[in-house]
Amino acid sequence: MTEISGDSEIVLKVENIAVHFGGLVAISDLNLVVRQGEIVSLIGPNGAGKTTAFNVITGFLKPTSGSISYLGKPLTGLPAHEVAKHGVVRTFQKTSVFDGNTVIENILMGLHLKGTSKVWEVLLNLARVNAENKYLNARALEILDQVDLSDKGSEMASDLAYGELRLLEVAIALAAEPTLLLLDEPASGMNPTETASFMKIVSKIRGSGTTILLVEHDMRMVMEISDRIVVLNQGVIIADGTPGEIQQNSEVIHAYLGYGDENA
Amino acid sequence: MKRGIIILWLVFLFSIPLWINDLYFLHILINTGIFVIAAMSLNLLLGYTGQLSLGHVAFFGIGAYVSALLSVGFDLELTDTYTFVFDPIPVWVAFLCGIIVASLFGWFIGKVAFKVRGAYFVIVTISFAEVVRLVSLNWVDLTEGPMAINNIPPFTLGIPSVWEMTFYQKEPNYYLILIIAIICYVLIRRIVQSRIGRAMISLRENEPLAASVGVDVTHYLVIATVIAAAMAGAAGGLYTHYVRIVDPDIFLFIYTVTMVIMVVCGGKGTLAGPVVGGIIFGVLPEILREFAAPEIQWIIYGIAMIVIVFFLPDGIVPALTNWWNDRRKGVLSSGLVADSDPAIRDKK
Amino acid sequence: MTEFLQHILNAIVLGGTYALLGIGLTLIFGIMKVVNFTHGELYSFGAYMVFMFSAMLGLNFFLAILVAMVLGVVLGAVIEFVLLRPLRGANIDTTMLVMIGAWIAMQNLEQFSWGGVAKSISHPFPSDPLVIGDVSVSWIRVFVFCFAILLIAGSYFLINRTKLGKSMRATFQDRDTAALMGVNINAVYTATFALGSGLAASAGALLGPVFVVTPTMGDLAALKAFAIVILGGLGSIVGATIGGFILALAEELGAGYISSGYRDAMGFALIILVLIYRPTGLFALKERYG
Numbered sequence: 001m002t003e004i005s006g007d008s009e010i011v012l013k014v015e016n017i018a019v020h021f022g023g024l025v026a027i028s029d030l031n032l033v034v035r036q037g038e039i040v041s042l043i044g045p046n047g048a049g050k051t052t053a054f055n056v057i058t059g060f061l062k063p064t065s066g067s068i069s070y071l072g073k074p075l076t077g078l079p080a081h082e083v084a085k086h087g088v089v090r091t092f093q094k095t096s097v098f099d100g101n102t103v104i105e106n107i108l109m110g111l112h113l114k115g116t117s118k119v120w121e122v123l124l125n126l127a128r129v130n131a132e133n134k135y136l137n138a139r140a141l142e143i144l145d146q147v148d149l150s151d152k153g154s155e156m157a158s159d160l161a162y163g164e165l166r167l168l169e170v171a172i173a174l175a176a177e178p179t180l181l182l183l184d185e186p187a188s189g190m191n192p193t194e195t196a197s198f199m200k201i202v203s204k205i206r207g208s209g210t211t212i213l214l215v216e217h218d219m220r221m222v223m224e225i226s227d228r229i230v231v232l233n234q235g236v237i238i239a240d241g242t243p244g245e246i247q248q249n250s251e252v253i254h255a256y257l258g259y260g261d262e263n264a
Numbered sequence: 265m266k267r268g269i270i271i272l273w274l275v276f277l278f279s280i281p282l283w284i285n286d287l288y289f290l291h292i293l294i295n296t297g298i299f300v301i302a303a304m305s306l307n308l309l310l311g312y313t314g315q316l317s318l319g320h321v322a323f324f325g326i327g328a329y330v331s332a333l334l335s336v337g338f339d340l341e342l343t344d345t346y347t348f349v350f351d352p353i354p355v356w357v358a359f360l361c362g363i364i365v366a367s368l369f370g371w372f373i374g375k376v377a378f379k380v381r382g383a384y385f386v387i388v389t390i391s392f393a394e395v396v397r398l399v400s401l402n403w404v405d406l407t408e409g410p411m412a413i414n415n416i417p418p419f420t421l422g423i424p425s426v427w428e429m430t431f432y433q434k435e436p437n438y439y440l441i442l443i444i445a446i447i448c449y450v451l452i453r454r455i456v457q458s459r460i461g462r463a464m465i466s467l468r469e470n471e472p473l474a475a476s477v478g479v480d481v482t483h484y485l486v487i488a489t490v491i492a493a494a495m496a497g498a499a500g501g502l503y504t505h506y507v508r509i510v511d512p513d514i515f516l517f518i519y520t521v522t523m524v525i526m527v528v529c530g531g532k533g534t535l536a537g538p539v540v541g542g543i544i545f546g547v548l549p550e551i552l553r554e555f556a557a558p559e560i561q562w563i564i565y566g567i568a569m570i571v572i573v574f575f576l577p578d579g580i581v582p583a584l585t586n587w588w589n590d591r592r593k594g595v596l597s598s599g600l601v602a603d604s605d606p607a608i609r610d611k612k
Numbered sequence: 613m614t615e616f617l618q619h620i621l622n623a624i625v626l627g628g629t630y631a632l633l634g635i636g637l638t639l640i641f642g643i644m645k646v647v648n649f650t651h652g653e654l655y656s657f658g659a660y661m662v663f664m665f666s667a668m669l670g671l672n673f674f675l676a677i678l679v680a681m682v683l684g685v686v687l688g689a690v691i692e693f694v695l696l697r698p699l700r701g702a703n704i705d706t707t708m709l710v711m712i713g714a715w716i717a718m719q720n721l722e723q724f725s726w727g728g729v730a731k732s733i734s735h736p737f738p739s740d741p742l743v744i745g746d747v748s749v750s751w752i753r754v755f756v757f758c759f760a761i762l763l764i765a766g767s768y769f770l771i772n773r774t775k776l777g778k779s780m781r782a783t784f785q786d787r788d789t790a791a792l793m794g795v796n797i798n799a800v801y802t803a804t805f806a807l808g809s810g811l812a813a814s815a816g817a818l819l820g821p822v823f824v825v826t827p828t829m830g831d832l833a834a835l836k837a838f839a840i841v842i843l844g845g846l847g848s849i850v851g852a853t854i855g856g857f858i859l860a861l862a863e864e865l866g867a868g869y870i871s872s873g874y875r876d877a878m879g880f881a882l883i884i885l886v887l888i889y890r891p892t893g894l895f896a897l898k899e900r901y902g
Contacts, residue, residue: 058476059475060472060475060476079475079480080472080475080476081475081478081479081480081481084475084476084477084478085478089476089477089478090476091476092472092473092476096470096472096473097470097473098465098466098469098470098473099469099470100469101465101469105462108462109462109463109465109466109469109474109477109479110477111459112459112462112463112466112474112477112478112479113477113478115459117458117459117460119455119460119487119491122454122455122458122459122460122461123451123454123455125454129454129458132459133457133458133459136459172473172477173476173477175477176476176477176478314705316705316708376884376888379887379888379891380887380891382704383641383645383647383704383708384842384887384891386647386708387647387838387842387883387887388883388884388887390835390838391835391839391879391880391883391884392880392884394835394876394877394880395877395880395881395884398873398874398876398877398880399877401873402871402873402874517831518716521712521716524709524712525713528709557724558720559720559721559723559724560720560724562716562717562719562720563716563717563720563721563724565713565716566712566713566714566715566716566717566718566720567713567717568713569709569710569712569713569716570695570710570713570714570717573706573709573710573713574698574699574710577706
């Protein structure tokens with residue numbers, strides 16, 4: 001686990017984000033930065049607002065107030081697909097793939113932004129469309145390799161085992177070539193072996209230059225893999241520091257009373 | 265092997281008028297061809313993009329009416345003293361205009377209707393088609409209302425004052441429709457096997473996931489609608505210059521339902537599905553005509569759709585494809601439900 | 613002014629039956645999330661039943677209406693049990709397609725059984741209208757209005773004051789929680805569909821004698837029912853009731869002052885406008901589904 005110095009460039013800036021649903025306050029004041037190449041984990045008890053935070057950052061939900069910027073460009077209020085174009089891609093808490101298609105087709109769909117052919121070019125079957133398809137197919141195979149699913153290419157997504165499905169989810173997100181990857185409970189439901197190999201994959205991803213923001217409940221994984229941990233409780237950040245610091249933080253322990261033991 | 269079969273098929277289809285002498289049968293084939301084009305267009309929106317758009321007949325009818333009006337000419341009394349007169353234009357130009365106007369409506373409806381989703385979207389599309397029907401029925405000044413637009417000129421081919429052929433007879437219409445059907449098939453195939461088509465399919469399969477990897481949802485929904493509308497408009501134009509009479513009944517909801525039945529029973533989201541569905545439901549009424557009243561036929565179609573949805577939810581083509589594949593693998597087909605998307609793997 | 617008042621009066625009478633159509637559908641659409649394409653057919657079924665029992669078989673007019681209503685409830689229960697229950701959990705498109713198939717089959721069965729010619733149903737009310745000042749209304753319409761109000765009140769009572777109604781409301785709010793609390797969801801669904809269909813059938817039974825009975829009369833009725841549901845807000849009986857009157861008013865005024873041909877277009881225009889500008893409807897109880 002590499003040390004990230006404090007002067008590393010800030011890529012994601014979340015400032016004073018609040019999310020109100022009618023009378024319900026899901027997030028009251030979220031301030032958070034993520035630096036280039038970091039792996040930051042967002043943890044907190046259920047209902048703390050973690051997935052809501054993800055939804056706001058990636059454009060699936062509009063914040064009631066506050067601002068988000070990525071690489072200096074404003075993201076607040078942009079629709080999800082625009083956020084993806086900026087290089088920010090998320091996975092979903094509930095297993096989310098394109099069920100009715102094969103694994104390789106799933107990845108091809110994830111590669112959407114990597115193609116540029118327009119409708120009229122496709123209709124006229126220009127040579128560059130075929131070239132693009134060849135390129136995308138090759139890329140898809142590469143990505144499958146990255147997540148160790150190479151032998152599952154022509155399987156139907158719905159036929160995959162649970163652990164493989166979660167890998168496919170990550171693969172689809174990777175296809176979009178994110179520079180900031182948001183993983184929403186990617187290891188939930190995985191057994192220790194699967195979690196271990198998953199962590200290797202996460203390291204590989206960070207190694208290739210992608211910054212990672214992660215929501216997880218598996219404390220062992222969080223402590224081992226994160227450069228920094230941000231703790232969210234009832235819509236507010238109560239702690240932000242290295243795994244070592246967080247483990248000592250009394251407020252965190254208080255919020256998690258008994259929680260840490262379950263997953264250690 | 266596949267190439268060979270396709271060529272044989274094409275030769276067969278093109279040769280039909282040479283050895284079929286029964287003009288009525290040819291008429292059935294022509295109607296079927298028009299249905300098939302309309303069904304393929306709906307399939308793009310319903311099957312591939314997964315949007316249950318039930319106003320599709322509107323695009324068909326708009327293509328028909330625009331082409332008819334422009335090729336026949338019309339005058340419109342705008343004020344007490346001024347009447348706008350439109351002189352007839354060549355049929356091909358009118359036909360193209362019909363397609364363009366249908367596409368514009370497709371674009372407009374796409375932008376408006378997709379502001380709501382799910383069941384509400386379905387209702388908006390139905391309402392849109394009904395409004396168009398009522399306008400065509402009541403704006404008698406323009407559309408002749410229930411009196412219909414008559415004597416619509418047929419297509420013509422040739423070099424003016426040198427040689428000209430007017431498509432009064434069935435054979436040239438048959439070839440024209442066959443050619444356009446093939447063109448539409450090829451265009452749709454190109455789309456669904458490309459990045460554009462994959463974006464549409466991703467919207468059908470899992471919209472939030474599609475958005476998360478950068479698919480602009482509204483943009484692709486509109487593209488699908490525009491292309492579908494354009495093709496439906498083309499089918500309408502072909503219809504209008506073949507039958508040469510058009511009235512507001514062309515907008516009846518039952519025709520949308522007919523197209524839906526074709527697509528659903530044939531196999532939504534497959535290339536061959538709407539073709540098979542179109543052929544079945546174009547030819548079936550003729551076969552049943554002998555011994556079943558129209559109402560009974562419709563009851564059969566309604567029940568057929570229910571049965572297919574229950575037992576072959578993906579339609580006939582995928583069920584057959586799976587059965588054939590399972591047999592080739594030497595495995596007995598266990599269930600009838602096809603879980604696959606043959607669109608991308610369907611290399612026909 | 614007189615003309616205006618006459619339009620208002622007509623709208624009030626028509627609105628009552630429209631409300632029935634709307635209430636029936638808002639219950640089905642709201643609680644079961646089914647786009648019920650057979651709703652219009654239940655409407656024409658109600659009318660045809662009155663025709664069959666009253667005009668063809670000579671049964672007492674009022675009894676025929678009651679019979680039609682009861683049969684509508686039964687038919688609704690059958691449709692739910694045979695077609696919808698097996699599809700529980702399937703996606704909305706599948707259910708819609710099945711409903712479309714059923715709609716086609718039903719409408720053509722009606723056409724086959726009674727022919728496409730419009731049928732009229734004679735009623736025991738005097739043909740001289742009731743005159744109130746400068747406006748008049750025929751007695752049959754007065755009867756229809758009163759009966760409709762009765763049924764609306766009855767529906768309101770059933771939904772808000774009975775145990776079944778409570779179960780229905782709970783299922784509408786949150787099906788899974790309701791199931792966990794012991795609500796028999798299957799029974800609720802069958803009851804909802806039966807009730808909604810019964811209301812559609814009664815609307816048809818009441819309007820059949822006012823207008824004429826044709827196999828396609830249900831189509832426009834169904835679309836208007838959807839307009840009312842969208843206008844009034846999904847799942848709201850009050851909304852559907854008020855929506856029914858608003859639609860009737862829009863139709864009457866539109867037919868009177870714009871053009872009678874576009875009367876039926878009013879419903880669709882309303883749908884499109886509402887969905888664009890206020891998608892949850894005027895009285896939404898819950899976030900718009902879909």
